[in-house]
Amino acid sequence: MALSxxxxxxxxxxxxxxxxxxxxxxxxxxxxxxxxxxxAKGGRVLLDKIFPDHWSFLLGEIALYSFVVLIxxxxxxxxxxxxxxxxxxxxxxxxxxxxxxxxxxxxxxxxLSFGVRSGLVIRQMHHWAADVFVxxxxxxxxxVFFTGAFRKPRELNWMIGVTLLTLxxxxxFIGYSLPDDLVSGTGLRIxxxxxxxxxxxxxxxxxxxxxxxxxxxxxILPRLFIVHVxxxxxxxxxxxxxxxxxxxxxxxxxxxxxxxxxxxxVGSPMYPTFIAKTTGFxxxxxxxxxxxxxxxxxxxxxxxxxxxxxxxxxxxxxxWYMGWLxxxxxxxxxxxxxxxxxxxxxxxxxxxxxFPGLCFTLFYAWPFIEAKVTNDTAQHHLLDRPRDRPKRxxxxxxxxxxxxxxxxxxxxxVLANFFRISLNEVLWFFxxxxxxxxxxxxxxxxxxxxxxxxxxxVGRRKRAVIITRSATGEYESIPxxxxxxxxxxxxEPTPVPVHIELDGEPETVGAAPAGIRRIPRRR
Amino acid sequence: xxxxxxxxxxxxxxxxxxxxxxxxxxxxxxxPYAKNPRRAEAIVGFFLLAGLAGFAAYGGLYWVGGQTQWExxxxxxxxxxxxxxxxxWGKYLLPQGxxxxxxxxxxxxxxxxxxxxxxxxxxxxxxxxxxxxxGTLLGAGAGVMGIVLAFPLLRSLGPQPKKSLAVTDWRxxxxxxxxxxxxxxxxDLEVGGSLTVFPEGSVGAAVDQTMxxxxxxxxxVTMPGREGWGPAGYLAFSKLCTHAGCPVGLYEEELQxxxxxxxxxxxxxxxxxxxxxGPAPRPLPQLPLHIDSGGFLRAQAAYDQPVGPGFWER
Numbered sequence: 115m116a117l118s119x120x121x122x123x124x125x126x127x128x129x130x131x132x133x134x135x136x137x138x139x140x141x142x143x144x145x146x147x148x149x150x151x152x153x154a155k156g157g158r159v160l161l162d163k164i165f166p167d168h169w170s171f172l173l174g175e176i177a178l179y180s181f182v183v184l185i186x187x188x189x190x191x192x193x194x195x196x197x198x199x200x201x202x203x204x205x206x207x208x209x210x211x212x213x214x215x216x217x218x219x220x221x222x223x224x225x226l227s228f229g230v231r232s233g234l235v236i237r238q239m240h241h242w243a244a245d246v247f248v249x250x251x252x253x254x255x256x257x258v259f260f261t262g263a264f265r266k267p268r269e270l271n272w273m274i275g276v277t278l279l280t281l282x283x284x285x286x287f288i289g290y291s292l293p294d295d296l297v298s299g300t301g302l303r304i305x306x307x308x309x310x311x312x313x314x315x316x317x318x319x320x321x322x323x324x325x326x327x328x329x330x331x332x333x334i335l336p337r338l339f340i341v342h343v344x345x346x347x348x349x350x351x352x353x354x355x356x357x358x359x360x361x362x363x364x365x366x367x368x369x370x371x372x373x374x375x376x377x378x379x380v381g382s383p384m385y386p387t388f389i390a391k392t393t394g395f396x397x398x399x400x401x402x403x404x405x406x407x408x409x410x411x412x413x414x415x416x417x418x419x420x421x422x423x424x425x426x427x428x429x430x431x432x433x434w435y436m437g438w439l440x441x442x443x444x445x446x447x448x449x450x451x452x453x454x455x456x457x458x459x460x461x462x463x464x465x466x467x468x469f470p471g472l473c474f475t476l477f478y479a480w481p482f483i484e485a486k487v488t489n490d491t492a493q494h495h496l497l498d499r500p501r502d503r504p505k506r507x508x509x510x511x512x513x514x515x516x517x518x519x520x521x522x523x524x525x526x527x528v529l530a531n532f533f534r535i536s537l538n539e540v541l542w543f544f545x546x547x548x549x550x551x552x553x554x555x556x557x558x559x560x561x562x563x564x565x566x567x568x569x570x571x572v573g574r575r576k577r578a579v580i581i582t583r584s585a586t587g588e589y590e591s592i593p594x595x596x597x598x599x600x601x602x603x604x605x606e607p608t609p610v611p612v613h614i615e616l617d618g619e620p621e622t623v624g625a626a627p628a629g630i631r632r633i634p635r636r637r
Numbered sequence: 638x639x640x641x642x643x644x645x646x647x648x649x650x651x652x653x654x655x656x657x658x659x660x661x662x663x664x665x666x667x668x669p670y671a672k673n674p675r676r677a678e679a680i681v682g683f684f685l686l687a688g689l690a691g692f693a694a695y696g697g698l699y700w701v702g703g704q705t706q707w708e709x710x711x712x713x714x715x716x717x718x719x720x721x722x723x724x725x726w727g728k729y730l731l732p733q734g735x736x737x738x739x740x741x742x743x744x745x746x747x748x749x750x751x752x753x754x755x756x757x758x759x760x761x762x763x764x765x766x767x768x769x770x771x772g773t774l775l776g777a778g779a780g781v782m783g784i785v786l787a788f789p790l791l792r793s794l795g796p797q798p799k800k801s802l803a804v805t806d807w808r809x810x811x812x813x814x815x816x817x818x819x820x821x822x823x824x825d826l827e828v829g830g831s832l833t834v835f836p837e838g839s840v841g842a843a844v845d846q847t848m849x850x851x852x853x854x855x856x857x858v859t860m861p862g863r864e865g866w867g868p869a870g871y872l873a874f875s876k877l878c879t880h881a882g883c884p885v886g887l888y889e890e891e892l893q894x895x896x897x898x899x900x901x902x903x904x905x906x907x908x909x910x911x912x913x914x915g916p917a918p919r920p921l922p923q924l925p926l927h928i929d930s931g932g933f934l935r936a937q938a939a940y941d942q943p944v945g946p947g948f949w950e951r
Binding site: 234313315325327373378382391402447449452456 | 654657658659660661662664665666667688699702703705706707708709710712713714715716717718719720721722723724725726727728731732733734735736737738739740743791792794795796797798801802816833841842843844846876880881882883884886887898899900901902903912914915916917918919945946947948949950951
């Protein structure tokens with residue numbers, strides 16, 4: 115859109131007669147680029163690209179922008195962090211730790227928190243951004259699932275998304291392990307045991323990765339560091355680019371509505387509307403994360419202290435996105451196979467290796483499973499309302515309930531302590547709840563969807579009515595005006611205008627939109 | 638148009654231009670979304686100004702030394718307000734639309750699909766036709782290359798496990814020492830006391846960590862065959878949980894239980910740290926103790942089984 119850039123009529127035939135008027139610098143710039151790269155047509159189409167407007171489409175943007183924040187804050191942290199297990203004595207600003215033996219990793223993390231200006235804000239911002247990153251990916255994935263956006267032709271992008279979730283979880287866990295504090299070391303200890311539980315190759319994998327039996331020979335921190343700051347971010351960056359590239363190529367899905375069909379996309383153009391809104395959103399997310407980084411303490415490693423393999427603390431919980439795995443580890447019954455000279459610790463292998471493996475396999479396969487079951491080979495660009503697909507919605511709700519129950523099970527000790535009940539009872543509650551709650555949620559959701567589709571006007575705000583009673587006892591109901599924002603009728607969608615005729619209007623138009631003559635909004 | 642000097646004649650250019658969507662300046666689609674643009678403009682202006690003020694406040698605060706919470710407030714509010722202003726500008730002051738774009742069909746025509754398939758399949762067959770042996774060699778070479786490349790990528794990382802998971806540094810006669818390296822005397826612990834101990838010479842080693850408890854003043858036999866393992870009420874168990882390897886650090890004296898804080902496995906001390914609750918599948922290995930003539934606690938022998946979580950070769 116060139117609302118503020120073009121002045122006057124298009125230069126009809128100006129190139130032929132040589133008496134060209136003074137060239138617009140924008141035209142000159144575009145021409146310079148186009149002569150070399152041929153970008154004018156494709157670039158213009160990109161500027162005209164339509165992004166549908168719906169609040170739920172912002173969830174993926176939250177993920178994208180928290181990734182931007184992660185990269186920016188991560189670069190800052192990498193300038194100070196030392197990935198080394200070498201021991202030293204702490205002499206820094208934090209008095210309670212002075213004189214204690216700490217690793218370089220722990221020391222540098224404490225120092226960048228207390229000795230570097232704005233260091234603590236940025237470190238905590240990084241941690242918050244990681245939590246928000248994984249969270250927004252999960253919620254975004256729910257949006258895509260419940261609205262059927264993963265259907266043909268977008269199965270590949272769904273699979274890229276599932277990979278992104280996996281890598282985000284992995285990199286979150288690794289980042290959490292880097293400060294070498296008591297809690298992160300405990301996490302690594304459990305991870306070692308998880309790798310160890312894999313039959314046949316587990317012991318080899320574990321000792322290779324850690325450089326010996328836990329805690330290893332000190333190689334693990336520099337290894338995790340390079341995976342955390344180079345390997346995984348690079349893969350994430352590539353996959354995010356592919357994710358967005360496919361989004362642009364296949365165009366965004368949209369909800370059905372006025373003027374919206376399987377054949378078009380209705381919304382705001384990339385330039386200038388979408389760019390303005392989304393850049394603003396980037397700043398808003400950065401602002402929230404910065405505020406959290408400054409005001410909401412997260413991972414105060416100086417309180418936990420340096421990791422020592424023989425130390426442990428009460429209420430040891432991982433970051434939230436690992437909670438479902440921790441909960442699964444807690445409620446698994448103690449099963450261990452022993453025989454023929456070998457041991458398979460199913461008690462760890464099933465909840466921490468097989469179970470997440472199965473979950474992610476199911477995530478990857480879901481678009482194909484659903485297409486197979488529903489016999490659906492059509493292309494879909496219009497989204498479903500969740501209630502209109504009761505089976506899918508109830509399966510998704512059951513899965514969410516399952517993960518939430520596992521997540522809650524990762525706090526058995528805290529719950530038992532808080533409610534003053536026996537740990538034993540809490541554990542048995544969760545062993546049953548993890549089976550009962552998902553089924554109940556699924557059944558409830560199914561009938562809720564059925565009920566909603568069967569009720570006309572459900573979910574829509576009702577207009578207020580004024581009821582009067584006449585002297586003879588008759589009642590009369592008079593509808594009031596719609597509330598502001600209700601029933602706001604939309605104009606017919608129109609192609610993004612390339613040329614805008616600005617003739618015959620005041621010169622202030624471009625600068626001040628308020629100068630444009632208002633056209634009464636149609637009702 | 639690669640070069641503007643030989644652009645088509647004026648009429649062609651005009652026709653080309655006319656084919657592109659055009660709008661008059663008073664087209665309702667181009668009007669701002671806001672009902673009262675002047676008010677919207679004021680609000681956008683306020684938020685952009687607030688953003689600017691936030692940035693400046695952060696800069697000033699940084700200059701005078703910084704303070705974590707106020708840094709969060711100033712820069713957080715600054716970024717948020719700045720972003721809110723920009724977003725509101727986009728939503729309320731720019732053309733309201735709605736605009737639309739046609740979707741192009743993603744797929745190609747059938748002949749194009751078949752052509753690509755033929756290019757892969759037919760040409761591929763040309764490559765391997767009557768060259769099956771070469772194909773086998775190519776496949777075998779690639780396979781072996783893949784396997785040997787895994788050697789440096791994986792095998793070089795660390796040592797083979799060998800016995801490192803199965804043995805500890807505890808030996809017959811090892812003195813029990815605390816984290817400072819001081820030998821433990823039988824008078825050191827009261828009944829109900831607990832202490833993390835190591836074999837002398839391996840202080841702090843993860844695999845050797847052992848929980849020393851004093852549950853009584855008389856010798857304790859936790860299970861048949863362990864007579865004489867618990868002199869003067871002292872019992873020692875591996876501190877590595879048999880579930881996921883966390884230190885079993887909580888001693889509940891009244892119930893005579895050891896609790897692992899990671900996943901809440903509970904081990905009953907008197908019956909040989911038998912798991913009575915939670916995910917741990919095996920008892921904690923018990924270290925047989927004796928008290929030497931000087932009154933110091935020593936190990937009668939090493940652990941009789943691997944400590945810690947389960948693994949394949951266990």
